[in-house]
Amino acid sequence: MKNTLWGESVAEFFGTMVLLLFGNGVVAMVVLFGSGAPGEVVKGGYTNITLGWGLGVTMGIYVAGKISGAHLNPAVTVALAVFRGFPWRKVVPYCLAQIAGAFCGAALVFWNYRPAFLQMDPALEKTAGVFATFPAFPTAPMAGLLDQVIGTALLLMLILAIVDERNQPAGNLGPVLIGLVVVAIGISFGGMHGYAINPARDFGPRLFTVAAGFKNNGLTDGSGIFWIPIAGPLLGGLLGAAVFDYLIRPHLPPR
Helix, strand or coil: CCCCHHHHHHHHHHHHHHHHHHHHHHHHHHHHHCCCCCCCCCCCHHHHHHHHHHHHHHHHHHHHHHHHCCCCCHHHHHHHHHHCCCCHHHHHHHHHHHHHHHHHHHHHHHHHHHHHHHHHCCCCCCCHHHCCCCCCCCCCHHHHHHHHHHHHHHHHHHHHHHHCCCCCCCHHHHHHHHHHHHHHHHHHHCCCCCCCCCHHHHHHHHHHHHHHCCCCCCCCCCCCCCCHHHHHHHHHHHHHHHHHHHHHHHHCCCC
16 A cells, blocks of 8 residues: 555654654753763763664664655655655655654653753753754854764765665664664764754754743754754765765665
């Protein structure tokens, strides 16, 4: 039975929501229940964060994979439209579903941990980083942009390598391997801007922080940094897909 665009959008919504439940959830665990200062990621907690995000990606792909292809990321959707013939008429609905799913995932995490948030940060002034990403060097936004471009380029190049039938077909292990790619990117490229590598993963929760009244949200607080984890991943995704398609894929053996 052919999937409808509505069904595909619903799958993207719930797949992305699951991704954010695990991703924002693990950051909340580390920040709210660690032993560091309020809002500080404690020693050892970053490993948990990278693992949580990787597992979230894996579980989200298993939720949506057979219905929508489990893009869960506008950078993936746009790159597939440019390089793999994904219908452009589906790009906006997919992206809106992803952003909405990310928003709702963040909202559920906040609802679950609301007492802990209010105990640690009653005025909601310093914990928006549980949900959205922020630059390590606020005065050097281009450093964060470069980080997002490189990280997402790696993500798309490796996703295309993993799913390419002419390479080494991953089968049911595909979601696990893609989750491990996210873990690897987080371990290696997570410091400069929180490795969003996904505009929906960042913008949906950032919209939630605005709605929930977080002061340091990166959107209405005057910092203007919200565009970096949108533009960087979109550009990086196209770059990584181009590298695979033009420099690697032509050398794969025929089917």
